[in-house]
Amino acid sequence: MLIRLFLMVLDVLAGFLSLALLARFALQWARAPYRNPIAQFLVAVTDWAVRPARRVIPSAWGLDLASLVLAWLAQGLYLGLAHGLGGLGGGPLEAVGLVALLALLETLKLAAWLAQGVIIVAALLSWINPYAPMAPVVNALAQPLLRPFQRLIPPIGGVDLSPLAALLAIQLLLAVLTSLFGALLMPMR
Known part of the structure; x- marks a missing residue:
């Protein structure tokens, strides 16, 4: 119980x-403005880990990969501890590989949840208050996710249905990732 x-x-x-590390990476990837409360919060919460990690983990393609690697490591540390305390069995090398793979899947699931949240907030802001102070940041994050769907689905009667298609695609991705996660854990129990 304890x-x-x-x-x-x-x-x-x-x-x-x-999630904070993934959001920090997403803000940089989307080139969202950093002069907003969301970005300032994310920097304040994650800077203690990202700054030292940047000395070891190089940037690539103009993106700070330290945030991504740290998000994966945080999941890996948690899953490694849970794996060790749960006593799932297997050899040490097999356990490290399994935990690394499970951490990758869990990080991808968190990224999908983050994308889903951004799309929902962007859609709500577009209906309720498109001029809200946080709208530019949320829209900057949502546009790269929605653009492929907007190319395929034209607005119908002035209503953009691409967020619905994007949310459906994310739900399918989450189902696949959850299924893979469960399938990887099944032989170890």
Whole structure:
């Protein structure tokens, strides 16, 4: 019981840190303006880990890969601890490889949840208050995700249905990732 509670708290902390690191990476990837409360919060929450990691993890294609690697490592540390406390078995090398792969899948799931949240908030802001102070940041994050769907689905009666298609695609991706995660854990139990 106590171990389960401890792992639940660690899951929340690792998930929050990973999500913040992924959001920081997404802001840079989308070239969103950094002069906003969301970006300032993300920098304040993650700078303690990202700055030292930049010395070891180089940037590529103008993107700070340290945030991505740290998000994966946070998930890996949590899953490694959960794997160790749960006693799932397997050899040490097999366990490290499995945890690394599970951490990658979990990081991809968090990225999909982040994308889903951004699309929903962007759609709501476009209907409720397109001139809200946070709208430019949210739109900068949502546009690269929606653009492929907007090319395929024209507006119908002035209504953009691309967010619905994007959300459906993300839901399908989440189902596949969850299925893979479960399939990888099944032989170890």
